[in-house]
Amino acid sequence: MSGPETLPGSVLFMCTHNAIRSPMAAELMRLRFGPLVRVDSAGVRPHEEVSAMAASVVDERGGDISKLRPKGLEAFEEAEEGPFDLIITLSPEAHHRALDMIPALGLAAEYWPTFDPSLAEGSRDQVLMEYRAVRDTLDKRIAARFVRPSTG
Numbered sequence: 468m469s470g471p472e473t474l475p476g477s478v479l480f481m482c483t484h485n486a487i488r489s490p491m492a493a494e495l496m497r498l499r500f501g502p503l504v505r506v507d508s509a510g511v512r513p514h515e516e517v518s519a520m521a522a523s524v525v526d527e528r529g530g531d532i533s534k535l536r537p538k539g540l541e542a543f544e545e546a547e548e549g550p551f552d553l554i555i556t557l558s559p560e561a562h563h564r565a566l567d568m569i570p571a572l573g574l575a576a577e578y579w580p581t582f583d584p585s586l587a588e589g590s591r592d593q594v595l596m597e598y599r600a601v602r603d604t605l606d607k608r609i610a611a612r613f614v615r616p617s618t619g
Contacts, residue, residue, distance in 0.1 A: 471611060471612060471613060471614040472612065472613065472614070473613075473614060474500060474503055474504050474613045474614065474615060475504065475551075475552035475553045475613075476504060476505065476552050477504060477505035477506070477548065477551040477552045477553070478493075478496060478504055478505075478506050478507075478551060478552065478553050478554075478555060479506075479507050479508065479509060479543070479551040479553070479554045479555070479572070479573055480492040480493045480496070480506070480507075480508040480509075480554075480555050480556075480557065481508070481509050481510065481511070481540075481554055481555070481556045481557065481558075481561040481562075481564070481565055482508075482510055482511075482556070482557040482558045482561050482581070482583075483510055483511050483512060483558045483560050483561055483583070484510045484511075484512060484513055484514040484537060485508055485509050485510025485513045485514065485517075485537035485538060485539070486510065486513070486514040486516065486517050486518050486521065486537050486585075487517075487518045487520075487521040487583065487584060487585060487598075487601070488521075488557040488558070488581050488583065488601065488605070489508035489509065489510060489557055489561075490508045490517050490521065490525075490532045490535050490537070491521050491524070491525055491532065491601065491602055491605055492508065492555065492557065492581075492605045492609070493506050493507060493508040493532075494525050494530040494531070494532050495525070495528070495530065495602070495605055495606045495609055496609055497530070498528060498529060498530050499606075499609060499610065499613075500613070500615065503615065505548060505551075507543075507551075508535075508538075509538055509539060509540050509542060509543065510537055510538070510539060510561070511539070511540070511558075511560050511561050511564050512539070513537035513538055513539045514537050515537070516536070516537065517532050517533065517535050517536075517537060518585065518598075519533075520584070520594065520595060520598045521584075521598060523595070523598075524595070524598045524599050524602045525602065527599075527602075528602065528606070540564070540568065540572065543572055550570055550571060550572055550573050550574055551572065551573040551574070552573070552574055552575070553573060553574070553575050553576070553577065554568075554569075554572060554573035554575070554576040554577070555576075555577050555578075555579055556576060556577070556578050556579070557579055557580075557581040557605075558581070558583070559578075559580075562576065562578040579605075579608055581601060581604065581605065582597070582600075582601055584597040584598045584600070584601045
């Protein structure tokens with residue numbers, strides 16, 4: 468991975484279901500950069516609702532994804548804002564789909580392989596640890612990848 472790059476104007480995080488990884492990443496990006504970047508998330512095959520465990524671990528960081536409704540890529544077909552500057556995909560299926568949608572949905576795509584914590588097994592606490600690990604990995608990756616634009 469190369470060093471940090473200036474923050475793009477817009478980022479779309481994509482995963483398979485838009486229920487765990489991509490909403491977590493989008494909210495972490497919002498917490499870090501606020502209104503400096505347009506950020507959203509989508510899934511290739513969206514679930515009905517955001518994972519309660521994902522919402523819980525994001526809440527631990529001061530974010531709120533509990534009321535989000537997962538959405539698919541069709542939500543962006545008529546977007547007035549135009550394509551995203553960058554699509555960050557978090558699952559292989561999302562990455563393949565994103566590559567098919569360049570440049571209509573986004574100008575560029577990056578793949579950040581990210582474990583799906585819904586596959587974790589064990590006690591509730593053990594599974595929650597996996598969700599926290601995914602959250603922390605995404606947050607570190609966002610911090611390492613983007614820097615705030617200079618104001619001078």
